Amino acid sequence: MKVAQLISACLLITLCAAAQKKLPIDEWVNRLKDESKQQVAKHYSVYYDITKIDSTSKIKAATEIEAACAKGNKRLQLLGRSVKAKLFFYHLKEGDSLYAAQMKVCLNEAVEMxxxxxQAEFGRWYSEMLNSMNKYELAVQYAITSLRLHDYLGVENFAAVSIFYLWVGEALLVAGYPQDAIDHLRTGLKLADTLVKPFRFMYTYNNLGLAYRKLQKHDSAIYYFEKLQNYCIEINKPVWQEIAYKNRLPSFVALGMLDSAKMVDARLFEIAKASKEPDDLLIAYEMKGKIAMQENDHQTAIAALLKSAELNNGKNKELLNRVYEALAACYETMGQPEKAYPYLKLIRTYNDSVSLAREASNNRYVFVKAEYEKEQLALKRMTEEKSNAVNKRNIGIALLVLIAAIAIWWLNSRRKKAEQQQLQAAKELELFKHEIINKNSRIEELQASIEHQQHKQHDAQTIGELSRQMILTEADWQNFKSLFEKTYPSFFKLLREKAPGITEAEQRMAALLKIQLNTKQIAAMQGIGLDSVHKTRHRLRQRFGTGTTVELETIIAGI
Structure with missing residues (x-):
C-alpha cells in the first residue's frame, strides 16, 4: 500500500514539474522575427522544436506564440497565425480543412504584402495540407509555385527543401506526369541533406525507376532499380531489396535481356510462394509468358498468360489488360486471328474506359490548374490595385507636403521680410525719437542763450532759429507716422476700436506716448505749448476712463 502511494506521489510530482516547465516562447518569437535570407529555416526550426514536445504543450505553445506575435507588426502576426494553423492541422485535428483554410488566408496576405x-514558406505548408486532404492536383499547383520561389530566393536558404522536391516529384508521378516527376525527384536527390531519411531515398529511387519505365526508358529504369537494390543491401532493408529486384523484370523483358529476365522471374515465383502480395504470382506468370513469346515458344507463352488471367479474375485490371494484349499478339503471330479477336475486343473496352478515366483525370487537373491560375491572377490584380491605390495616396500626400512646404517657405520669407522691415522701422523710429530729444535739448539751449544775449541782432537770429527748431513740419510728421506704422502695424486700428471717435490730435498724442516721449518732447515735436499737451492728454484719459497719466501710458503701451 505504501509502495503504491509512493509511486503515485512520484508520478504526481513528475506531472506537476512537467506542467510547470516553462516553454521558450520568447526565443521562438525572436526566431520568427528574423528577416534574413535564412529566415524560413529559422521559422521551420520553431515548428520542429514544438513537434518534439507532448500534445498538451504543443497546443499551449501554438496559442502562446500567436498571442505573443499579435503584439508585433503585421508580418509577425502573420507568422504567429501560420505556426498555429500548421500545428493544429497536424497535431490537434489532423487534416482539418479549417486550419488549411487559415493557412491559405496567411498565404494570400503574404502575396498582398x-x-x-x-509566400514560399506558406505555399509549401498549404500544398502539404492539400495533399493530406487528398487534393493532389491543387496541392501540386501550390507546391510548384512555392518551389519556383525557392529557386528564385536560393534553395540554400530553405530547410528540408530536398524533401519538398522529392514529395512534389512523387505527387507528379501519381498525377501522371512522369517527366516532370523525374525532374523534381532528381533535383531532390542533388539537394539531399542529413534531414532526408533512408525511406525517402528508397521511395525516390523506386519512383525514378517507375517514371522511366512509364516513359519506356528501360535502361534508366533498371539503373535506378539496381541503385535501390544496392542501397537496401547497404542499410539492410530486405523487403525493399526484393521490390527493387522484381521491379527490374518488365524492363529486362522489354530490352530482350532474357537471361536476366528468366533469373528474376524464377526468383519472383519463389517470392510469390511466401508473399502476401497477390500480384507477385500474377506478374510472375505474365513475365514467363512474355519471355516465352520472345523465344517463339508460343504454347508455353499462352499457358503462362492464361494462368495469370485465371489467377487475376478481374482483380488487377491493368495487369489483366497487359496479359490480354500479350495473348492477342501471340495468337496473331500463330496465325489464329479468330482466337485473338475476343482479347482485342476486351482490350478495346478496357482502353476506352482507361482513356475516359485518364481524360477525366486530365480534365480535372486542367480545371484545377485553370482555377488556381485564375485565383492567382485575381489575387495579383487585387494586390496591384491595392498597390496602385497606395501609390496614388502617397503621391497625393507628397504633393500636399510639397505644397505645404512651399507655402510655409513663402510665409516664412514674408514673415522674415516683414520682421526685417519692422526692425528697420523701429531703428529709424528710435533714431527719429533721439533727433526729437536732441532738438528739444537744442531748444532749451537757445532759450537759455536768449536770456543772456546782450545784442539785439544776435537775439533776432536766435529767436529765428528757435522758431525753426520748435515747429514740426508736415513732412516730418508723415515720415514719423510711416515709421511708426511699420513698427506698430495695428496700433491706430486697435486704438480706434478701443476709443471710437478719437480725434487725429488724440491719435498723435497716443502715438507719442507709445514711444515714451515726455511732455516737453511731445510739445517740441508738435510745436505746441505744454498746456496744449496737458489738455490733449486729459481728453485722451477721459476716452479711456483713466484717472492718471501712468494708467493711460500703461493702456497705450498694451495696444
Whole structure:
C-alpha cells in the first residue's frame, strides 16, 4: 500500500514539474522575427522544436506564440497565425480543412504584402495540407509555385527543401506526369541533406525507376532499380531489396535481356510462394509468358498468360489488360486471328474506359490548374490595385507636403521680410525719437542763450532759429507716422476700436506716448505749448476712463 502511494506521489510530482516547465516562447518569437535570407529555416526550426514536445504543450505553445506575435507588426502576426494553423492541422485535428483554410488566408496576405519568403514558406505548408486532404492536383499547383520561389530566393536558404522536391516529384508521378516527376525527384536527390531519411531515398529511387519505365526508358529504369537494390543491401532493408529486384523484370523483358529476365522471374515465383502480395504470382506468370513469346515458344507463352488471367479474375485490371494484349499478339503471330479477336475486343473496352478515366483525370487537373491560375491572377490584380491605390495616396500626400512646404517657405520669407522691415522701422523710429530729444535739448539751449544775449541782432537770429527748431513740419510728421506704422502695424486700428471717435490730435498724442516721449518732447515735436499737451492728454484719459497719466501710458503701451 505504501509502495503504491509512493509511486503515485512520484508520478504526481513528475506531472506537476512537467506542467510547470516553462516553454521558450520568447526565443521562438525572436526566431520568427528574423528577416534574413535564412529566415524560413529559422521559422521551420520553431515548428520542429514544438513537434518534439507532448500534445498538451504543443497546443499551449501554438496559442502562446500567436498571442505573443499579435503584439508585433503585421508580418509577425502573420507568422504567429501560420505556426498555429500548421500545428493544429497536424497535431490537434489532423487534416482539418479549417486550419488549411487559415493557412491559405496567411498565404494570400503574404502575396498582398509582396513578401516572397513568406509566400514560399506558406505555399509549401498549404500544398502539404492539400495533399493530406487528398487534393493532389491543387496541392501540386501550390507546391510548384512555392518551389519556383525557392529557386528564385536560393534553395540554400530553405530547410528540408530536398524533401519538398522529392514529395512534389512523387505527387507528379501519381498525377501522371512522369517527366516532370523525374525532374523534381532528381533535383531532390542533388539537394539531399542529413534531414532526408533512408525511406525517402528508397521511395525516390523506386519512383525514378517507375517514371522511366512509364516513359519506356528501360535502361534508366533498371539503373535506378539496381541503385535501390544496392542501397537496401547497404542499410539492410530486405523487403525493399526484393521490390527493387522484381521491379527490374518488365524492363529486362522489354530490352530482350532474357537471361536476366528468366533469373528474376524464377526468383519472383519463389517470392510469390511466401508473399502476401497477390500480384507477385500474377506478374510472375505474365513475365514467363512474355519471355516465352520472345523465344517463339508460343504454347508455353499462352499457358503462362492464361494462368495469370485465371489467377487475376478481374482483380488487377491493368495487369489483366497487359496479359490480354500479350495473348492477342501471340495468337496473331500463330496465325489464329479468330482466337485473338475476343482479347482485342476486351482490350478495346478496357482502353476506352482507361482513356475516359485518364481524360477525366486530365480534365480535372486542367480545371484545377485553370482555377488556381485564375485565383492567382485575381489575387495579383487585387494586390496591384491595392498597390496602385497606395501609390496614388502617397503621391497625393507628397504633393500636399510639397505644397505645404512651399507655402510655409513663402510665409516664412514674408514673415522674415516683414520682421526685417519692422526692425528697420523701429531703428529709424528710435533714431527719429533721439533727433526729437536732441532738438528739444537744442531748444532749451537757445532759450537759455536768449536770456543772456546782450545784442539785439544776435537775439533776432536766435529767436529765428528757435522758431525753426520748435515747429514740426508736415513732412516730418508723415515720415514719423510711416515709421511708426511699420513698427506698430495695428496700433491706430486697435486704438480706434478701443476709443471710437478719437480725434487725429488724440491719435498723435497716443502715438507719442507709445514711444515714451515726455511732455516737453511731445510739445517740441508738435510745436505746441505744454498746456496744449496737458489738455490733449486729459481728453485722451477721459476716452479711456483713466484717472492718471501712468494708467493711460500703461493702456497705450498694451495696444
Amino acid at each position: 509582396e513578401d516572397p519568403y513568406l
